[in-house]
Amino acid sequence: MKHEENDLGIDRMIEQSTTSEVPPDVEASLRTQLADFRTRIEQSRPGRIESIVAGIRQSLGQYRNGIIGLAGAAAVVAVAVLFLNPGGSGEVYAAAAHRLQQARTLSYSIVLNSNPYVAVDFTHQAPGFQRLKCSWGMEIRADAVAGKTLILFHYSKQYIFGTEAEAKQLVRSADEAFEQFRSLPERADEELGEKSEDGKTFVGFRVRDNDGITDIWVDRASGQPDHVDITILASGKQVHQMKIDNIRLGEQVEIDGMDLEPPTDYNLVSETADQSGPARGGEQQLPPIVARIRTDPEKTVIVLGMSGPHEQHLEAIARVEAELKRLGVKPLGEPFGQYYNAASDPLPIWEVGFPVPAGVTAQAPFEVRHIPETLVAEADIVGPWGGDSSRRWGAFLRSVLEQGYAPAGPAQESWLGAEGTGAEQRTQMKVAVTKAQ
Missing domain, CATH: 2.50.20.20 (outer membrane lipoprotein receptor (LolB), chain A)
Known part of the structure; x- marks a missing residue:
């Protein structure tokens, strides 16, 4: 019981002290209790308290200007008790x-x-x-x-x-x-x-x-x-x-995907991203795609999170447009999509949104985000939206890598033009990047 009373005494000193300095008698009392504490610990676990006591002594020397010092020293005592008490929670951490x-x-x-x-x-x-x-x-x-x-x-x-x-x-x-x-x-x-x-x-x-x-x-x-x-x-x-x-x-567990062999249905970038003739299966040749590296200014966007097939794009964009109309907000740019995994994944995760003026608020399921200034790579593709997305992104990412950058964020596309206008449509690909080390 004596030891518990001593520990409570430290707590009482902390609670009752309101002065800007630690009174000498309080410091002396604390030193006495710390010495008693050290004796108890060394009797049960010799040598294991040395570094803690050294830290306590240092804190007492440095913290004469306020109650923070006493609280810090008491916290060290509490931690020492916790981690040197056999069977205590400290052993869980250890x-x-x-x-x-x-x-x-x-x-x-x-x-x-x-x-x-x-x-x-x-x-x-x-x-x-x-x-x-x-x-x-x-x-x-x-x-x-x-x-x-x-x-x-x-x-x-x-x-x-x-x-x-x-x-x-x-x-x-x-x-x-x-x-x-x-x-x-x-x-x-x-x-x-x-x-x-x-x-x-x-x-x-x-x-x-x-x-x-x-x-x-x-x-x-x-x-x-x-x-x-x-x-x-x-x-x-x-x-x-x-x-x-x-x-x-x-110690040594089996983990899927530890080999250095690509999946059989994946293609080497150098074979697919820069093609001078017709694509496989009679597909049209891709136009040259060269990523532009620039700094995207900070902006505010409103987004609607989605999951499932990408065929829901038009419906999702219409929902965001309806919400903006309800709020009386005019978007500051074209709609965009952002993709957190591949369309071929069991459950694709993605979102659509618009840039909007700062200060706009929204309620779930819509979300307003502030996007800070970001280093990005981007490229524009003229022609109908959609098309051969996999080949486009493969060529785009190859260009990013060749310029000494690496992707550092999700894939994003913006769609310019009007539905059904074909050749007048344009797709902008964008991804946050970082300089490769």
């Missing part, structure tokens, strides 16, 4: 961190700022395999041991092979990211308690560093890390939220 540190195979998904168009599925397997599946239809497989890279474009069912140097660079970058998981501290900075989702109970732990906050949620039943919420903080810059989900790990 076990989860150990699993991450020892894993040879790790697979997870990342969504940045809750935007599905920057979602990426990662799979890493030692000694040197890395796979990235991007929500905008591109997949990269790299094997540093074999020195091979395979890049798949799922929208157009095409592929290209990378170089041995690219394979090693991709896997080296993946190794660095993987090492961040392996370098998790053995003790968290804070326990977040429990939460229930989808019939599971998770225990949360928080780790802080100079770049932000990492919240790790562990499945109480299995002890496996389930998902991680990361807040990225940089002085003077926008706060970013990143979610790591669908974590799967093990």
